[in-house]
Amino acid sequence: MPLLEVTNLKKVYTTRFGGASVQALSDVSFSVEQGEYVAIMGESGSGKTTLLNILAALDRPTAGEVRLSGKDMEQIKERDLAAFRRENLGFVFQEFNLLDTFSVEDNILLPLVLQGRTYPQMAGALETIAKRLHISDLLKKYPYEISGGQKQRAAVARALITQPQILLADEPTGALDSKATDGLLQLFEEVNLMGQTILMVTHSVKAASHAGRVLFIKDGQVFHQLYRGGNSCEQFYTRIADSLTVLTTGGGD
Amino acid sequence: MYRRLAWHNLRHNSKFYLPYLFTIMGTAAVFYIMTALASAGDLPAQLRYAYLSMFMTIGVFVVGLFTIIFLFYTNAFLMKRRKKELGLYNVLGMGKAHIGRVLAWETLYIGLAGIVGGIAFGMLFHRLVAMLVYKVIQFSVGFTFYICWSGILATVCLFGAVLLLNLIYNLLTMLRQSPVAMMREGSAGEKEPKTRWLLAILGVLCLGGGYAIALRTKNAIEALSLYFVAVFLVIIGTYCLFTAGSIALLKILKKNKRYYYQTQHFISVSGMLYRMKRNAVGLANICILSTMVLVMISGTLSLYLGTEDIAVRQTPADWVSILRYNPDEGDQPDFAALERRIAETAQSQGLEVTESQSFTGMERTFYVQGDQLQLKPSEQNGILTWDADVSCQFLSAADYTALTGVPVTLKPGELAVCDPEGLLPDQGQLVFNAFVSDPEPGETYTDGGVLDYVVTQRLTEIPNTGGWFPMVGASNVIGENHCCIVVDSFETMLDLFSRIYGAYGHTNNCGYLQWGLFTNLSGSRQEKLDAYLNTFGSFETSPDFTNTGSWEWFSTDSQQQGMAEYYSMNGGFFFLGVFLGILFLMATVLIIYYKQVSEGYEDRQRFQIMQKVGLERQQIRRSINGQLLAVFFLPLLAAAVHVAFDFRLMVQLLQLFCMDNVGLTTLCTLASFSVFTVFYVLVYRVTAKAYYKIVA
Ligand SMILES: Nc1ncnc2c1ncn2[C@@H]1O[C@H](COP(=O)(O)OP(=O)(O)O)[C@@H](O)[C@H]1O
Ligand SMILES: [Mg+2]
Numbered sequence: 001m002p003l004l005e006v007t008n009l010k011k012v013y014t015t016r017f018g019g020a021s022v023q024a025l026s027d028v029s030f031s032v033e034q035g036e037y038v039a040i041m042g043e044s045g046s047g048k049t050t051l052l053n054i055l056a057a058l059d060r061p062t063a064g065e066v067r068l069s070g071k072d073m074e075q076i077k078e079r080d081l082a083a084f085r086r087e088n089l090g091f092v093f094q095e096f097n098l099l100d101t102f103s104v105e106d107n108i109l110l111p112l113v114l115q116g117r118t119y120p121q122m123a124g125a126l127e128t129i130a131k132r133l134h135i136s137d138l139l140k141k142y143p144y145e146i147s148g149g150q151k152q153r154a155a156v157a158r159a160l161i162t163q164p165q166i167l168l169a170d171e172p173t174g175a176l177d178s179k180a181t182d183g184l185l186q187l188f189e190e191v192n193l194m195g196q197t198i199l200m201v202t203h204s205v206k207a208a209s210h211a212g213r214v215l216f217i218k219d220g221q222v223f224h225q226l227y228r229g230g231n232s233c234e235q236f237y238t239r240i241a242d243s244l245t246v247l248t249t250g251g252g253d
Numbered sequence: 254m255y256r257r258l259a260w261h262n263l264r265h266n267s268k269f270y271l272p273y274l275f276t277i278m279g280t281a282a283v284f285y286i287m288t289a290l291a292s293a294g295d296l297p298a299q300l301r302y303a304y305l306s307m308f309m310t311i312g313v314f315v316v317g318l319f320t321i322i323f324l325f326y327t328n329a330f331l332m333k334r335r336k337k338e339l340g341l342y343n344v345l346g347m348g349k350a351h352i353g354r355v356l357a358w359e360t361l362y363i364g365l366a367g368i369v370g371g372i373a374f375g376m377l378f379h380r381l382v383a384m385l386v387y388k389v390i391q392f393s394v395g396f397t398f399y400i401c402w403s404g405i406l407a408t409v410c411l412f413g414a415v416l417l418l419n420l421i422y423n424l425l426t427m428l429r430q431s432p433v434a435m436m437r438e439g440s441a442g443e444k445e446p447k448t449r450w451l452l453a454i455l456g457v458l459c460l461g462g463g464y465a466i467a468l469r470t471k472n473a474i475e476a477l478s479l480y481f482v483a484v485f486l487v488i489i490g491t492y493c494l495f496t497a498g499s500i501a502l503l504k505i506l507k508k509n510k511r512y513y514y515q516t517q518h519f520i521s522v523s524g525m526l527y528r529m530k531r532n533a534v535g536l537a538n539i540c541i542l543s544t545m546v547l548v549m550i551s552g553t554l555s556l557y558l559g560t561e562d563i564a565v566r567q568t569p570a571d572w573v574s575i576l577r578y579n580p581d582e583g584d585q586p587d588f589a590a591l592e593r594r595i596a597e598t599a600q601s602q603g604l605e606v607t608e609s610q611s612f613t614g615m616e617r618t619f620y621v622q623g624d625q626l627q628l629k630p631s632e633q634n635g636i637l638t639w640d641a642d643v644s645c646q647f648l649s650a651a652d653y654t655a656l657t658g659v660p661v662t663l664k665p666g667e668l669a670v671c672d673p674e675g676l677l678p679d680q681g682q683l684v685f686n687a688f689v690s691d692p693e694p695g696e697t698y699t700d701g702g703v704l705d706y707v708v709t710q711r712l713t714e715i716p717n718t719g720g721w722f723p724m725v726g727a728s729n730v731i732g733e734n735h736c737c738i739v740v741d742s743f744e745t746m747l748d749l750f751s752r753i754y755g756a757y758g759h760t761n762n763c764g765y766l767q768w769g770l771f772t773n774l775s776g777s778r779q780e781k782l783d784a785y786l787n788t789f790g791s792f793e794t795s796p797d798f799t800n801t802g803s804w805e806w807f808s809t810d811s812q813q814q815g816m817a818e819y820y821s822m823n824g825g826f827f828f829l830g831v832f833l834g835i836l837f838l839m840a841t842v843l844i845i846y847y848k849q850v851s852e853g854y855e856d857r858q859r860f861q862i863m864q865k866v867g868l869e870r871q872q873i874r875r876s877i878n879g880q881l882l883a884v885f886f887l888p889l890l891a892a893a894v895h896v897a898f899d900f901r902l903m904v905q906l907l908q909l910f911c912m913d914n915v916g917l918t919t920l921c922t923l924a925s926f927s928v929f930t931v932f933y934v935l936v937y938r939v940t941a942k943a944y945y946k947i948v949a
Contacts (some may be wrong), residue, residue, distance in 0.1 A: 058865060079869065097862045101527040105521070114867055115518045119510045158866070246329030 002031035003197055004055070004166060009064035011050050011220075024050040026220035028064070032166070032199055037192040039211035040201045041240070043248075047220050048201040052170045055199065057085050069165060071227055084109050090159030090167040094174040096142040096151040098158075105139040108158045115162065129157045131189065149180025156187065160196070167191070169200040173207050185210045205244065209237035214246060223247065255351065259358035262338075266849060268856060269334060271931055273327055275368050277416075280320045281371025281408050283836055286382050287312040288404035289375070313407075315833055321415055323840055326538075328419040330847055332426060343432035353424050360420045368412045380833075390559070390824030391817065424550045427458035446530040448504045448696035449497040456493025463487035466492075467898045476905035483902065487895060490540055495537035495891075497530040520868075520876045528852070528884050535848050540888035541749055542841045543933075544895040547925055552898075552903050553823075553830030555921035559912045560823045566717060570608075570771035571781050571812050572599075573719040577765035578804040580747060581754040587802035592770060597810070598796045601776055602784035608773035612652035613743060614718065615750060617764050618644050620945040622683035628756055629688060641676045646737045648716060649746055653739045663741035669710035672736040679708045685752040697759055701752030712739065718771065719769055719810075765805055782813035825912070842936050849940040853947030860948055881944070885937050893926065 011025040024047040032038050044049050053059040055066060057073055066073045068088060076084050085091075098107045105126065112122045130136040135153050138146055146154070152172060152195040159167055169188075181204075189210055192198050198213065208214045210233060216224040226243060228236050263270050291309035303530045309351040342352055380398055387393070463486035470476040483601045503526045507513050513522055530538075574595060578584035588611065619626040620639035650661040651670070670677055685701025692698050714735060740746055750766055757763035774781050788794055789809050798807060856877060862875050900922060904915055912918075 079871075080941065082867050082872075091865060093865070097865060099859055099862055101523045104798075106523065109514065110390075110519070111867055113514050114516055116516060119514045122514060166510075167423040 002033045003036075003069060004199070005065075005067040005070075006030050006055070006151065007065045007067075009051070009054065009066065011047070011054060011059075011064045012062045019040065025054075025061070025221055028193045028217070028220065028222055029223055030215055030225075032197060032225070033179055035190040035192075035195050035197055037188070037198045037212040037220070038200070039208040040199070040217055041203060041205075041214055041244070042201075043203060043206050048203075049170055051217070052168055052199075052201050056089055056091055056168050057081050060062070062095075084160060086114055088165045090162065090164035092155050092159050092167065092169040092172045094171040096155045096175070098151055098154060100143050102142075103139070104135070104141050104143065104154045107143070107154060108139075108161055111158060111162045122231035125161050129161050132191075133157050133160075143220060148176050149183055152176060152180065152184055153187065156184070156191075160191065166197045166199060169198065171202050171204075172200065173202065173204055174210070181207070205237060205240050208240050210235050214243075219249060240249050255354045259355045259362060262355065263362060266331075266335065269331055269847070270363065272846055273331060273806055274363055274370075276327060276839070276843055277324065277363065277367030277412065278371040278374060279839055280316065280836070281322070281368055281374040282378065283832070284313070284316050284320060285372050285375030285401070285404050286379050286409065287407045287832075288407050289379055289399075289401035290383060290386065290915065291833050292401060292403060293591055298447075305386065305392075308829050312829050312832065316836065317411055318751065319836065319840070320411065320831075323420055324412075324415050324419065324420075327843070327847075328422065330851075332423050334851060336426075336430075339427060340430075340432040340434075341523040349427060349553070352427060356423055356427075357420060360416055364413065364416045367416075368409055371940075372408055375404075375408070376400065385556070386824075386828050389828050390821040392821065417811055436785060441718040446500045446503045446526065450501065452497035453501040454494045456490045456498050458490075459486045460490030460494060463490055464898045467902045470902060470905060473905045473908040476902050480902055480906060483899075487544075487898075491540055491895075492537045495540065495887075496533040499533060500526065503529065515870075517876070520873075521880055522783055524876065525882045525883065530883060531846055531855075532852070535844050536888050540891045540895070542837045542844075543888060543892035543929065544899075546837045546841070547892060547896045547922070548899055548903065548927055549830040549837075550834045550929075551918070551922040551925040552907065553827040554925065555911055555914070555918040556823045556907055556912050557827035558921065559907075559914050559917050560819045561816065562914055562917075563823075563911045564812055564819050567719070568810050568812040568815045569717045569719050570576050570610075571774045572770075572772040572785065572809050573771040574807065575719070575769040576770075576804050577806040578768065579754070579761060579765050580761070581751055582761070584804050585802045585805040587769065588768065589799070589800070590801040591807070594796060594798060594801060596771065598788050599772070599784060602780075602787055603776075604780065604784050605775040606772055607775050609771065610655060611628065611767050611768060611770045612648065612656060612718070613766060614646060614648045615746065615764065616644065616646050616763070617753065618642055619683075621676060621678070624678040625684050626677070626681060627684045628686060628753065643676045643736060644665060644735045645840070646716075646718070646735070647746055647749065648718075648737065648739050649743045650741055651738050652741070653712075653716055653737075655716040656718065659712065660713045661710060661712070661739055663709065663739065663746060666704070666706055667709045667741060668706050669713040669739040670708050670736055671715055671739075674734065674736070676734065677708065677736060677738075681706060683749070685756045687756050688758060692758065698757075699755035699759075701756045710739075712737070714882050719771070753856045766891065777814075778813050782811065782817065785811035785814055786807075799807050838932070845936055846940050846943070848884075850947065853944040856944075857948050869942050877948070881941065884887070885941075889930065891932055896922065898924065 006096075007027040007029045009025050011021050012021050012182055028047075028051060040048055040051065050059070054061050056174040057076070060074075073084075098104075099110070102110065108126060108129070109122050112125060117125075126139075127136075130139060133156060135150065135157060138154065143151055143154075152175075156167075156172075157182050159169075173184055174187075176184060185207060188198055188200070190216055192212075198211075200207065202208055212228050214226045214228075215222050216226075224243060224247070226236075231239065287309055291306055291313050339352055343349065355896040356664050410744060447707075463483045466479050466483040466486070470479055503522055506518070506522050507526070512518055518578075572595065576586060576885065578586050592609060592611065596609070599606055617628075619628065619642070620630045621627075621641040621643060622631050626643075627639070630639040630642075632638075648656070650663050653659070653661050653669070676947070684708055685703070687698035687700045689698050740749070746766075750763075751769075753763045774784070776784070788796055789811070860873055860877070864870065900918075903922075904913070904918055907913065907918060
């Protein structure tokens with residue numbers, strides 16, 4: 001059984017006053033196996049964030065089904081959603097979304113606090129994750145005191161500290177410079193090697209070239225997919241870039 | 254182009270600039286009305302008008318000072334919020350000189366609209382306010398409309414100057430900062446506040462000091478001299494505790510990891526920490542303004558409502574006449590003739606005497622030494638000693654009963670005393686020792702000997718003798734070291750007076766016997782007042798008191814005149830209190846509004862992030878609700894505590910104005926607080942709505 005299974009997902013946004021409705025996703029189906037590292041690529045406005053929000057249970061689909069470990073997310077009651085999210089999912093955002101009222105340490109601990117863990121438990125988990133992500137000396141600082149790359153590391157730590165089944169990342173490199181981007185991609189690879197399932201949305205070829213599989217999304221549909229196979233990053237990069245060229249020069253219609 | 258941009262900016266930021274504009278208009282209108290009333294061109298120069306003018310002049314200064322402070326505060330707040338926008342203009346290639354020009358146009362628009370609108374509103378409401386004032390001070394002259402040019406000039410100058418200074422401040426802050434720094438200002442994460450222990454401790458000390466003063470003052474004079482010290486300490490303490498104290502407390506909570514890392518505490522402690530850092534000064538402002546509003550309104554209201562009481566107690570009858578005489582120097586007043594003369598005077602004005610009552614008394618200070626009451630302190634080895642000095646009011650048993658209705662029967666040598674402090678021994682001696690033991694040649698001091706006395710009755714009723722026994726008359730409360738001594742008969746009182754006269758060397762230094770006459774009249778209040786003013790009102794029309802025997806001094810007071818006087822004074826206070834109270838209230842509302850709206854914008858983002866991280870909507874809402882309530886009602890709570898502590902001081906200060914009806918003051922304070930709380934909650938509701946509209 002795949003870890004994540006998405007079938008015939010559809011999302012239509014209707015504006016409040018009945019105006020034009022936007023079809024962000026028309027028919028998306030794919031699945032992710034345990035331990036996979038999947039990148040989803042598409043142009044701006046192609047529905048990537050919409051897809052990820054639905055996967056993260058932050059939004060409901062218009063039609064279709066999302067199953068996590070075989071469990072249909074549609075069946076989860078509204079008031080259990082938040083709990084489900086923090087037990088099973090980790091989320092990394094383009095704009096970090098760290099709370100400026102908390103220190104880095106408290107930001108990372110937030111999901112555990114929400115789970116109602118005791119402080120000694122939290123402290124242990126924090127130490128492990130901080131060591132793994134090399135942010136032990138940032139813990140006492142505040143978000144405004146650290147760089148973008150460091151913020152994103154902290155955000156990753158926050159996403160991973162609950163040991164989620166799947167890590168969802170929405171353009172995590174979008175707000176980073178190239179050095180920080182490299183660092184983060186390397187971090188994702190390391191985490192993936194340790195068995196963490198990752199689903200990342202991006203429009204950067206470079207970011208996608210680190211993944212094990214790349215899905216291309218266009219006009220609200222999965223258009224194409226590439227497996228890395230035995231390719232190196234550079235080789236995979238070229239293949240992705242080629243596919244994109246095909247996609248943009250006429251592929252659609 | 255600059256003008257268009259300026260106009261666009263103001264409209265775009267109307268959520269912030271509209272209230273600012275209203276503030277300028279409101280304060281300008283109030284300021285204009287105050288200056289117009291202070292120079293009230295339509296009023297004849299009269300005694301009562303002098304009070305009005307004085308009060309309004311005070312008002313002009315208070316409003317002016319308040320305007321300056323408050324407009325600076327508001328402007329600084331607005332500027333802080335707008336830095337990001339201005340920084341963006343700068344980054345987008347607009348020179349600082351150009352931005353400066355835009356700011357200047359904005360100020361011009363706001364200033365013109367605010368000042369012109371304010372003066373227009375001022376003129377519109379001038380009539381209404383003037384009529385209210387006249388009503389409050391019971392002044393019957395009608396109001397004629399006039400334009401107060403000096404008021405307009407003063408308003409334009411003051412507000413123009415303040416706005417210009419604000420503009421200069423804004424330009425300077427803009428010039429000092431780089432555009433990037435400016436852009437960061439609006440959105441940058443806040444540094445976690447440091448605990449400033451020194452400030453927190455200072456706050457506790459100041460507040461404690463202020464409260465201690467409020468609890469320990471002994472009398473009105475002390476209260477007056479220490480009042481502003483106490484107020485100052487409490488203000489400092491409030492600022493320190495709101496800023497440093499709250500943060501220290503929250504930090505302590507945060508240090509306790511077991512407590513802090515629990516879902517409810519985690520979010521609210523850090524949230525409050527952040528909120529207190531941003532809002533502490535604003536909250537302290539709200540607290541202090543609220544306290545001022547409450548104290549001013551409850552104090553002046555109870556004074557105003559007590560006016561009638563005060564006048565009646567100070568002048569218990571329509572006409573109160575006092576006569577001083579010294580029988581040992583041969584004074585022989587013809588009391589019957591005096592009474593007749595007063596009645597004739599009333600008749601000459603068409604009024605009848607309905608009631609008439611007289612009594613005789615004297616006032617004397619005694620020094621208690623053991624069981625002896627002495628005229629002067631005893632001297633031992635050149636050192637004066639005494640246990641207590643008591644100012645005593647003497648009355649005969651018959652007069653006491655007539656004045657209070659309490660029956661007293663005494664035999665010679667027996668006394669009845671009203672002595673709330675228990676200063677007089679139950680049994681002892683009155684010692685009339687001569688004042689000088691070795692007199693100069695020609696002087697004769699006679700020792701009045703010693704009289705044994707027994708107190709057979711302890712009285713509780715204080716006789717109301719009118720204004721002539723100063724300390725009692727002033728507030729009708731026997732203040733510190735005062736008592737009333739009732740002797741068996743008029744003859745005994747004459748005997749005591751003779752002994753004192755001798756002890757004082759047969760001179761008038763011993764004071765006088767005092768005869769009081771209460772006269773009540775038929776007729777309306779106005780008729781009685783007119784009758785008094787037509788006769789006793791001036792030296793020329795004063796009644797002729799020849800052939801009424803011989804006496805030293807005679808004077809008649811009118812209850813109605815006293816009342817008019819008190820109404821014009823207390824009414825002035827009341828009006829000023831309410832008017833300034835409303836102004837401060839406006840300021841409070843504006844600060845609250847700004848606080849809510851700006852917090853709304855800040856909270857919106859945090860709200861969204863928390864949701865993404867896995868906090869339930871309801872949980873967030875509950876937590877934010879709790880924080881909002883805490884932040885909102887903290888100042889009100891603190892203000893309530895301040896007012897509670899201030900209450901004693903206020904009661905004592907009111908005694909200076911002869912107002913000592915503690916029950917009425919309590920009632921007024923509670924009523925003011927209740928109304929204020931209702932209003933406060935209303936403001937909370939409205940502004941919370943604005944807040945949730947932004948956050949949701
Ligand atoms: N809340 C929303 N309401 C209406 N339309 C939306 C909303 N969110 C996204 N859209 C529309 O859906 C489409 C997909 O958006 P999004 O998923 O954000 O794309 P991407 O993340 O790939 O750039 C866009 O056309 C966008 O305008
Ligand atoms: Mg997106």
